[in-house]
Amino acid sequence: MTRLLYSEDPGRLEFTAKVVRLDRIEDIPVAVTDRTAFFPEGGGQPGDSGWLGDTPVTTTTYDDGEALHWLEGEPEFRPGDVIEGRVDGEVRRDHAQQHTAQHLLSALLYNAHDLDTLSFHLGRESSHIDLDASPGDLSDEFLDGVETEVNLRVMENIPVSVTLAPGDPPTRLRGKSTEEIRGELRVVEIGDALDASACCGTHTRSTGEIGPVAFLGTTTVRGRIRLFFLAGSRALDHYRRGIRDLGNIASMTGTGTGEAVERVERLLRENDALGDRSKLLEVSLARCHAQTLFPRLDESGLLRARWASEDVPGADHPRMVAAHLPADRPWILLAAVSEGDSAKITLARSPAEGEDLTGVPLSIFRCLGGRGGGTPDMIRGAMESSDFEAFADELRSHLESRTDSDG
Numbered sequence: 333m334t335r336l337l338y339s340e341d342p343g344r345l346e347f348t349a350k351v352v353r354l355d356r357i358e359d360i361p362v363a364v365t366d367r368t369a370f371f372p373e374g375g376g377q378p379g380d381s382g383w384l385g386d387t388p389v390t391t392t393t394y395d396d397g398e399a400l401h402w403l404e405g406e407p408e409f410r411p412g413d414v415i416e417g418r419v420d421g422e423v424r425r426d427h428a429q430q431h432t433a434q435h436l437l438s439a440l441l442y443n444a445h446d447l448d449t450l451s452f453h454l455g456r457e458s459s460h461i462d463l464d465a466s467p468g469d470l471s472d473e474f475l476d477g478v479e480t481e482v483n484l485r486v487m488e489n490i491p492v493s494v495t496l497a498p499g500d501p502p503t504r505l506r507g508k509s510t511e512e513i514r515g516e517l518r519v520v521e522i523g524d525a526l527d528a529s530a531c532c533g534t535h536t537r538s539t540g541e542i543g544p545v546a547f548l549g550t551t552t553v554r555g556r557i558r559l560f561f562l563a564g565s566r567a568l569d570h571y572r573r574g575i576r577d578l579g580n581i582a583s584m585t586g587t588g589t590g591e592a593v594e595r596v597e598r599l600l601r602e603n604d605a606l607g608d609r610s611k612l613l614e615v616s617l618a619r620c621h622a623q624t625l626f627p628r629l630d631e632s633g634l635l636r637a638r639w640a641s642e643d644v645p646g647a648d649h650p651r652m653v654a655a656h657l658p659a660d661r662p663w664i665l666l667a668a669v670s671e672g673d674s675a676k677i678t679l680a681r682s683p684a685e686g687e688d689l690t691g692v693p694l695s696i697f698r699c700l701g702g703r704g705g706g707t708p709d710m711i712r713g714a715m716e717s718s719d720f721e722a723f724a725d726e727l728r729s730h731l732e733s734r735t736d737s738d739g
């Protein structure tokens with residue numbers, strides 16, 4: 333058994349302990365000491381990090397009565413050594429802020445609204461609780477009210493106390509849990525009557541130490557409401573980022589922060605309208621190119637077209653042109669869209685054309701740079717711009733020989 337010092341003395345971050353055992357789990361060195369101030373992961377709260385001697389501890393877990401310190405690198409100590417341990421105070425404070433915020437939040441939801449907290453998770457980015465509520469039960473106004481209420485209780489700076497093995501726990505515990513955790517019943521209370529719950533975690537000494545609490549929103553998981561929140565420095569960082577981002581958006585759109593949302597909505601509407609207009613123009617241009625191109629159909633049944641990339645709306649333009657060529661006449665379209673020395677090639681056929689484009693001779697297909705591929709109706713690839721005319725001539729000869737053998 334490891335003696336858990338944090339339980340008796342939550343403020344303690346430094347300690348001395350004797351190394352009981354060194355292990356390896358999945359090739360990571362793990363140390364067990366006879367006592368520790370490190371909080372081992374449990375109850376939704378991650379384990380503490382810090383140092384044993386000079387060796388960093390990345391996290392702490394609990395297994396069968398023992399706290400396991402997960403080490404970063406090989407330790408300089410051996411079993412039997414007496415070493416100094418130090419918990420990372422910033423990580424401890426951050427975890428205590430999120431965790432105590434959860435106690436306060438769950439207590440307010442339970443006391444005033446009869447809402448049970450089913451589970452709690454303290455994440456690297458944000459934390460969440462799952463509530464015994466269904467989608468639609470909690471309106472935005474309701475959640476705003478709860479968020480305000482939590483922050484008011486923080487400002488009142490109500491003491492948070494921990495009692496080991498209390499005399500009469502069952503009647504005053506939230507959730508009626510009298511379960512012993514890690515071999516002891518530990519009751520965490522906020523004020524005289526705000527909350528009492530059985531918990532093995534680390535907490536702030538008063539609600540004031542939690543700092544601001546910010547709700548991030550809700551989602552539905554397995555039919556229950558999951559509420560995301562931040563507390564303390566995390567909430568402060570979140571507000572700071574939000575204020576900065578809003579300021580940047582306002583200055584980019586040339587408006588004040590109060591009008592930024594309205595301005596962005598208008599810009600998005602305008603953008604949608606421009607997108608629709610641009611699609612119409614793309615279709616018109618494709619129809620126009622198809623109309624001017626078709627009269628140039630040669631005797632072999634080949635249509636050749638070359639465009640510079642800056643003159644057409646995109647790489648899809650040849651396909652759109654093909655869609656506007658007469659579907660009841662046989663033709664094969666060979667189109668290039670050039671950008672510098674290279675050209676994107678599209679080979680498309682009329683629905684009235686019998687030639688399977690994947691059956692075009694290999695010598696021709698190789699000209700597509702070996703990177704082309706497609707279906708009997710359309711092949712796409714790339715080649716050197718300067719090879720295009722030679723390739724078109726070769727394709728034309730192939731189509732002519734086919735006409736000759738057909739005739």
Ligand SMILES: [Zn+2]
Nearest residue numbers: 520531532533
């Ligand atoms: Zn707790």
